[in-house]
Amino acid sequence: xxxxxxxxxxxxxxxxxxxxxxxxxxxxxxxxxxxxxxxxxxxxxxxxxxxxxxxxxxxxxxxxxxxxxxxxxxxxxxxxxxxxxxxxxxxxxxxxxxxxxxxxxxxxx
Numbered sequence: 001x002x003x004x005x006x007x008x009x010x011x012x013x014x015x016x017x018x019x020x021x022x023x024x025x026x027x028x029x030x031x032x033x034x035x036x037x038x039x040x041x042x043x044x045x046x047x048x049x050x051x052x053x054x055x056x057x058x059x060x061x062x063x064x065x066x067x068x069x070x071x072x073x074x075x076x077x078x079x080x081x082x083x084x085x086x087x088x089x090x091x092x093x094x095x096x097x098x099x100x101x102x103x104x105x106x107x108x109x
Contacts, residue, residue: 030062
C-alpha cells in the first residue's frame, strides 16, 4: 500500500511542468502562481529571444532554492563573485587576475 501511494505521489509531482518565470508573482517575499494562495513549489525557466533556455530554477514553498544561467548550447554558465574578483568603471568590468573584460552573471555574498 505504501509503495502504491509513493508511486502515485511521484507520478503527480513528476507531471508538473516548469513554468515561465514571468508568470509567477511576488507577494510578501514569496513567489506564487497568479491564482493561488499557496507559495509556489516547482521549476521555473526563461528563454532567450531565440528560444533556447536562458536560465532555470526551482522554488520550494515560494523560495528560490536552485538557479542556473545557461549558455545557448545548454551548458551552465559559471557565475563570478563580484566582490573581490571584479574591478572597473563606467559599466566596464574586468576580472582582476586576467585583466579581461567580463560580461555575464555575477553574484555577491
